[in-house]
Amino acid sequence: MFDKAAKAFFHLLARSEGVKTLVSQYGMRKPSSFARRFIAGETVEEAIAAARGVEAQGLLQTLDYLGESITSMAEADAATLDYLRVIDAVKQSGVIRNLSLKLTQLGLSVDRATAVDNMRRILDAADGFFVRIDMENSPYTDITLEVFETLWALKYRHVGVVLQSDLYRTDEDIKRINQLGARIRLVKGAYKEPRTVAYQRKADVDAAYLRQMQVLLTEGHYPAIATHDPHMITATKRFSSERGIAADRFEFQMLYGIRRDLQLSLTRDGYRVRIYIPFGRQWFPYFMRRLGERPANVSFVVRGLLSEV
Numbered sequence: 001m002f003d004k005a006a007k008a009f010f011h012l013l014a015r016s017e018g019v020k021t022l023v024s025q026y027g028m029r030k031p032s033s034f035a036r037r038f039i040a041g042e043t044v045e046e047a048i049a050a051a052r053g054v055e056a057q058g059l060l061q062t063l064d065y066l067g068e069s070i071t072s073m074a075e076a077d078a079a080t081l082d083y084l085r086v087i088d089a090v091k092q093s094g095v096i097r098n099l100s101l102k103l104t105q106l107g108l109s110v111d112r113a114t115a116v117d118n119m120r121r122i123l124d125a126a127d128g129f130f131v132r133i134d135m136e137n138s139p140y141t142d143i144t145l146e147v148f149e150t151l152w153a154l155k156y157r158h159v160g161v162v163l164q165s166d167l168y169r170t171d172e173d174i175k176r177i178n179q180l181g182a183r184i185r186l187v188k189g190a191y192k193e194p195r196t197v198a199y200q201r202k203a204d205v206d207a208a209y210l211r212q213m214q215v216l217l218t219e220g221h222y223p224a225i226a227t228h229d230p231h232m233i234t235a236t237k238r239f240s241s242e243r244g245i246a247a248d249r250f251e252f253q254m255l256y257g258i259r260r261d262l263q264l265s266l267t268r269d270g271y272r273v274r275i276y277i278p279f280g281r282q283w284f285p286y287f288m289r290r291l292g293e294r295p296a297n298v299s300f301v302v303r304g305l306l307s308e309v
């Protein structure tokens with residue numbers, strides 16, 4: 001379901017104000033609304049309720065307070081304050097302390113030093129947490145890794161990063177981050193990237209993913225194998241068992257609402273599985289990326305819209 005044309009089409013739709021207004025207006029309105037399949041809700045209370053539900057099934061979780069591509073320092077500051085409130089709420093609730101965030105949410109595209117400062121405010125408050133920096137599209141790869149390395153040099157150790165198998169550069173980036181001793185989440189890559197920087201065929205992305213999974217399991221530091229692809233998952237299970245790599249030396253990760261059957265069967269088999277739970281009012285771009293990955297999802301959105309309007 002890695003169809004390039006579909007991805008391109010949804011990236012185009014995601015830029016349409018009309019689509020955004022329609023989907024945003026109806027997607028989360030009721031408990032049964034269609035966007036709730038992928039997004040836990042707009043408030044931190046709803047996210048914590050979803051986290052409790054996930055943990056009750058023996059799964060781990062990471063909370064993502066959605067937001068990206070902000071264009072002013074004031075917005076970056078507001079997003080950071082929101083994150084500090086999320087941290088407090090998580091502490092009070094007693095759910096697992098694990099967050100995922102994007103650097104453009106904290107001002108990376110406005111001013112790099114501000115993004116570093118905002119990350120430090122979050123990491124200083126995130127006592128007992130692990131904070132994962134998501135990877136955005138390729139114009140941000142270098143700067144995201146540089147910010148990550150800056151934080152590492154400042155001795156923050158409860159922070160990790162994401163690398164995308166569709167980018168040609170990723171084998172080298174894995175070496176670079178492994179040398180630090182830091183944790184990597186491996187994903188296929190959610191963005192439409194040009195052929196100058198990224199593989200365009202699913203078969204090439206899958207081959208890179210398999211190769212990189214093996215490097216991470218043998219040389220990485222508690223890697224996260226983040227995929228819903230049964231072939232990638234079976235290969236990871238087989239490789240770890242052949243090499244005698246214990247199931248607590250890595251974890252699988254999947255997105256909220258996707259392949260719940262697989263999430264539960266892996267946990268039952270004794271693997272660690274962490275669910276990425278997105279929430280917040282800025283859910284539209286995340287939601288459109290999920291539709292672009294699997295065009296079959298569109299029919300349920302259209303049905304959802306028809307039943308709401």
Ligand SMILES: Cc1cc2nc3c(=O)[nH]c(=O)nc-3n(C[C@H](O)[C@H](O)[C@H](O)COP(=O)(O)OP(=O)(O)OC[C@H]3O[C@@H](n4cnc5c(N)ncnc54)[C@H](O)[C@@H]3O)c2cc1C
Nearest residue numbers: 134135187188189190226227228229253254255276290293
């Ligand atoms: C925990 C987690 C964190 C992530 N963080 C990032 C990040 O920081 N940066 C980034 O670029 N990408 C991120 N991604 C997204 C990732 O790059 C892929 O776009 C996404 O996971 C789909 O790829 P796949 O590995 O599941 O394989 P695919 O080959 O795309 O899909 C395999 C199978 O999974 C199921 N599936 C996949 N997507 C969907 C969907 N949307 N709806 C329904 N079923 C689906 C289908 O059964 C499909 O056949 C993350 C993914 C996960 C699981």
